Amino acid sequence: QQPVQSPQAVILREGEDAVINCSSSKALYSVHWYRQKHGEAPVFLMILLKGGEQKGHEKISASFNVKKQQSSLYLTASQLSYSGTYFCGTAYMDTGRRALTFGSGTRLQVQP
């Protein structure tokens, strides 16, 4: 079952903040976040393994709420380089840690 990402797309000005959400209908083992720029491969940003865990990567951080089966990605003071499509990948408790099911992606565009 594919996780649901929202919003589908967002346009920001440099310096603005954004939140991307990822929701699952199944119990989660972990949540991965990737960014893919046009014509390139997805690049790993971070993984969240424990409930309530928050990870940071430069000005990009994420949280994981196990009870709600949700994760959110926070982009602070966005830069032009943040533009791309963000995917959450979820691993489920019943299928083990290796199998990732990706959401449909959130296209982020940062404008000057």
Place this chain on the structure above:
Amino acid sequence: DTAVSQTPKYLVTQMGNDKSIKCEQNLGHDTMYWYKQDSKKFLKIMFSYNNKELIINETVPNRFSPKSPDKAHLNLHINSLELGDSAVYFCASSRYNEQFFGPGTRLTVL
């Protein structure tokens, strides 16, 4: 010093042909994957191998056959190509959790 490499980068072929995509990783990872990304950017797992053993085989037509000669290689062979097979195919590898993706192979079936 490329981590995950794929060949070819582009593949244009006629319907009905058979083609292969090769993937190699030099990271010492024990698990490798094939993903398909369609025109709507939906990224879907196809196969996963752990130490040369198939561990994930999603609902994929049996025209697709992965082969892992060793831990560092996972090739994808596709028989009787169809128009709907046109997509970008990504190979990835992991040791624990983080997956490293190859540059992708853009397959176009005419």
